[in-house]
Amino acid sequence: MSGMVVYSVCAMCGARCPIQVQVEGGECKFIQGNLHASGIKGALCARGVSGLSLVEDRDRPQFPMLRQGGRGEGKWKRISWDEALDLAASKLEAARIQHGGKSILWSDCGGPHADLRHALCRALGSPNYTAAESACAANVHHAALSLFGFDRDRLVYDYRRAKAVVLQTFNPFEAIDVKEVNELLDGIQSGARLTVIDVRASVTAGKADRFLMIRPGTDYALNLAVINLLLTRELYDAKFAAAWIKPEDLEALKAFAAPYTPEYAQAETGIKAEEIIALAEELAKAAPAVIWHPGGNASRYNDSFHLARSAYIINALLGSIGSKGGLPLLVRPRHLGRQGLKRFLDLFPQPEEKRADGVGSTLPQFAGGPGLLHLAFKAMASGNPYPLKAYVVYNHDPLKSYPEPDKLKKALEKMDFLLCVTPTWTEIAWQADLVLPLSPHLERESALAQRNGLKPTFQMRARCVDPRFDTKPDWEIFTGLASRLGVSELTFDSIKDIWAWQLQGTGYSLADFEEKGFVELVDKPVFRSMEVYKFPTASEKIELVNPKWEAQGLVSLAPYVQKAPVPKGSFRLTLGRCPVHTVSYTQNNRLLNEMMPDNELWMNYDIGRRMGIHDGAEVEVKSNGHGGRVKARLSEFIHPEAVFMVRGFGHDLDVETRARGRGLAETQLMPGGLDKFDKAGGGLALQEYVVRVMRL
Ligand SMILES: Nc1nc2c(c(=O)[nH]1)N[C@H]1C(S)=C(S)[C@@H](COP(=O)(O)OP(=O)(O)OC[C@H]3O[C@@H](n4cnc5c(=O)[nH]c(N)nc54)[C@H](O)[C@@H]3O)O[C@H]1N2
Ligand SMILES: Nc1nc2c(c(=O)[nH]1)N[C@H]1C(S)=C(S)[C@@H](COP(=O)(O)OP(=O)(O)OC[C@H]3O[C@@H](n4cnc5c(=O)[nH]c(N)nc54)[C@H](O)[C@@H]3O)O[C@H]1N2
Ligand code: SF4
Ligand SMILES: [Mo]
Numbered sequence: 001m002s003g004m005v006v007y008s009v010c011a012m013c014g015a016r017c018p019i020q021v022q023v024e025g026g027e028c029k030f031i032q033g034n035l036h037a038s039g040i041k042g043a044l045c046a047r048g049v050s051g052l053s054l055v056e057d058r059d060r061p062q063f064p065m066l067r068q069g070g071r072g073e074g075k076w077k078r079i080s081w082d083e084a085l086d087l088a089a090s091k092l093e094a095a096r097i098q099h100g101g102k103s104i105l106w107s108d109c110g111g112p113h114a115d116l117r118h119a120l121c122r123a124l125g126s127p128n129y130t131a132a133e134s135a136c137a138a139n140v141h142h143a144a145l146s147l148f149g150f151d152r153d154r155l156v157y158d159y160r161r162a163k164a165v166v167l168q169t170f171n172p173f174e175a176i177d178v179k180e181v182n183e184l185l186d187g188i189q190s191g192a193r194l195t196v197i198d199v200r201a202s203v204t205a206g207k208a209d210r211f212l213m214i215r216p217g218t219d220y221a222l223n224l225a226v227i228n229l230l231l232t233r234e235l236y237d238a239k240f241a242a243a244w245i246k247p248e249d250l251e252a253l254k255a256f257a258a259p260y261t262p263e264y265a266q267a268e269t270g271i272k273a274e275e276i277i278a279l280a281e282e283l284a285k286a287a288p289a290v291i292w293h294p295g296g297n298a299s300r301y302n303d304s305f306h307l308a309r310s311a312y313i314i315n316a317l318l319g320s321i322g323s324k325g326g327l328p329l330l331v332r333p334r335h336l337g338r339q340g341l342k343r344f345l346d347l348f349p350q351p352e353e354k355r356a357d358g359v360g361s362t363l364p365q366f367a368g369g370p371g372l373l374h375l376a377f378k379a380m381a382s383g384n385p386y387p388l389k390a391y392v393v394y395n396h397d398p399l400k401s402y403p404e405p406d407k408l409k410k411a412l413e414k415m416d417f418l419l420c421v422t423p424t425w426t427e428i429a430w431q432a433d434l435v436l437p438l439s440p441h442l443e444r445e446s447a448l449a450q451r452n453g454l455k456p457t458f459q460m461r462a463r464c465v466d467p468r469f470d471t472k473p474d475w476e477i478f479t480g481l482a483s484r485l486g487v488s489e490l491t492f493d494s495i496k497d498i499w500a501w502q503l504q505g506t507g508y509s510l511a512d513f514e515e516k517g518f519v520e521l522v523d524k525p526v527f528r529s530m531e532v533y534k535f536p537t538a539s540e541k542i543e544l545v546n547p548k549w550e551a552q553g554l555v556s557l558a559p560y561v562q563k564a565p566v567p568k569g570s571f572r573l574t575l576g577r578c579p580v581h582t583v584s585y586t587q588n589n590r591l592l593n594e595m596m597p598d599n600e601l602w603m604n605y606d607i608g609r610r611m612g613i614h615d616g617a618e619v620e621v622k623s624n625g626h627g628g629r630v631k632a633r634l635s636e637f638i639h640p641e642a643v644f645m646v647r648g649f650g651h652d653l654d655v656e657t658r659a660r661g662r663g664l665a666e667t668q669l670m671p672g673g674l675d676k677f678d679k680a681g682g683g684l685a686l687q688e689y690v691v692r693v694m695r696l
Contacts, residue, residue: 101125
């Protein structure tokens with residue numbers, strides 16, 4: 001092939017895989033995973049490939065747009081970038097002068113390229129930088145924090161060397177991160193035994209040695225029974241426990257887990273006691289090369305925080321925390337005696353103001369991190385603890401990813417200024433005062449990203465082709481705002497200057513990225529020793545009972561609360577991903593829309609037939625009077641109490657010509673959902689809904 005290969009980074013989802021693109025005559029001709037990246041093996045998922053159709057998509061915003069009519073009316077005026085950036089800067093400055101920097105709320109996709117944006121938010125004096133975490137992994141983050149004193153990213157999943165892997169409420173062969181998929185497949189090929197615990201037979205379940213179909217929402221009972229077995233049958237790693245678990249905590253855990261026998265768990269979960277015993281014994285044999293995954297999107301039930309804790313506790317009892325083949329400690333450049341990328345965030349002091357969502361103040365057990373966005377919405381609506389006046393949204397759509405979008409729309413009326421930076425139309429952008437169209441990833445560069453792991457890496461997103469519309473890359477938008485706001489530290493004229501600044505002191509230069517698009521700081525995976533390690537907790541050990549939570553009246557070892565059986569004709573709503581769509585981002589993407597234009601409601605075949613429902617028939621789904629219509633998909637491989645939907649459908653905007661009116665938005669089924677959250681973990685409970693399904 002003629003032309004050239006450009007190494008870059010995919011942005012069709014948060015995994016941010018390294019890619020390579022064949023570019024000819026200013027067009028992207030072919031896209032694949034970066035062949036130099038050993039974890040990627042040249043592979044991309046369907047969404048990664050659809051980056052190509054995003055570039056050519058005429059449905060996306062093509063120039064800066066200023067709202068003319070009322071919010072959401074869809075009347076826009078095209079303005080120039082200079083006008084747009086001047087306006088945005090003056091509105092943010094007005095909020096800062098009149099109400100203080102804290103009156104600016106920022107929600108962002110986060111991730112490895114976010115440093116510059118987070119720094120700008122901090123430079124404006126706002127503590128209110130958030131991401132969608134409270135509808136995603138907040139419960140797992142906080143479970144890790146409560147046990148280990150650090151967040152979940154500080155442990156790596158060493159699938160390649162694992163001997164046994166348990167995936168619970170986690171479906172990585174459909175909820176894809178290419179590197180994770182490859183590593184898990186490598187692990188399976190090297191003999192790792194895979195157990196999958198799910199309410200339905202997912203693609204991941206199809207690869208399992210042991211598939212446990214569980215009654216929805218009862219996983220915590222299962223895990224407590226496993227803990228009970230490990231302790232009572234002395235299957236646990238006593239040496240690890242002696243080193244890292246306080247004796248009084250271990251005694252407390254033993255007493256707490258005693259009632260949760262395998263028979264108890266069988267009655268709750270529907271999984272046979274023998275199966276649970278066999279699993280516990282198998283894990284003990286494979287220990288410490290065991291991974292019991294604590295889950296990705298863990299905003300599901302009232303006990304999701306405790307479920308994630310129980311998964312980590314199982315790992316600890318098996319000695320797999322910090323172990324090869326288990327959950328080794330994350331390696332950062334400094335662990336190798338090297339310097340990491342310079343951080344823009346470190347240029348600015350942390351604002352002294354309290355966060356609007358209460359993290360670190362009214363919720364003192366949580367620290368740092370991306371906050372709890374649903375509580376920031378409450379603050380937006382009530383003006384408590386202080387008024388929020390400006391809202392910046394980057395690469396995120398809270399009107400699709402949080403329940404009760406109408407409540408949020410109402411709260412938005414209180415905003416003096418709503419700015420959305422986005423490559424595609426979103427419901428929130430439609431409500432904005434100003435829409436700044438972001439160039440899709442194949443048309444933009446971004447600041448360098450540091451990827452920590454067993455092999456720390458710096459990765460570069462380079463531009464493959466020039467923007468075909470009047471859009472701009474993220475760095476240009478945010479440095480443009482910074483220069484207008486007088487933030488000289490973040491004022492740069494070119495991406496090369498940004499990259500060079502980030503690389504200062506690392507020993508690398510831009511030329512080092514030419515060959516592969518990334519640099520690895522070591523050749524081989526590095527395993528940090530646990531011998532000298534101290535957990536960053538008060539006791540320097542794993543805290544099964546955490547004093548910070550207890551001081552808030554939040555019990556560390558929380559009893560399992562039984563799930564009532566669902567009434568006839570009703571089902572527990574369960575949600576998940578599919579391989580060809582990203583959250584609510586891609587439903588209008590031409591390639592992916594062709595592959596899957598609608599979502600469906602999975603329901604158990606026998607139950608459906610008894611209700612007179614045929615496969616493919618339209619049904620009505622209602623939750624407390626709210627809901628809509630969707631096509632039924634009958635399957636023998638889903639628990640009779642569950643219905644399952646792929647999320648992110650039901651788009652309303654006329655400008656999304658392909659996605660509009662297709663499928664059902666699951667948020668329709670979540671009345672009162674912004675209030676359903678657990679103070680112990682901070683995550684929303686998006687599956688605490690019993691829905692009625694009716695034949696039409
Ligand atoms: N009801 C319900 N709510 C949920 C979930 C659920 O399963 N059900 N899942 C939760 C989870 S796990 C998460 S992570 C959140 C995600 O919530 P969001 O972050 O809001 O989801 P996305 O659809 O990925 O992104 C929203 C928009 O951001 C823009 N965008 C996406 N990717 C990029 C990018 O790489 N660059 C730029 N510049 N813009 C981009 C697109 O315009 C896209 O439409 O939702 C959570 N909310
Ligand atoms: N293709 C694709 N990949 C993605 C994403 C995407 O949008 N598309 N998003 C990324 C993001 S932001 C995230 S957070 C992850 C999310 O990925 P995951 O954490 O895997 O989350 P889900 O796909 O929501 O659900 C996983 C499984 O949980 C099952 N489940 C539902 N209820 C229960 C229950 O009560 N008990 C048990 N045991 N199982 C249950 C579902 O059937 C589903 O198969 O995926 C990431 N990868
Ligand atoms: S998993 Fe797929 S969509 Fe996500 S970054 Fe990787 S290739 Fe892109
Ligand atoms: Mo997520």
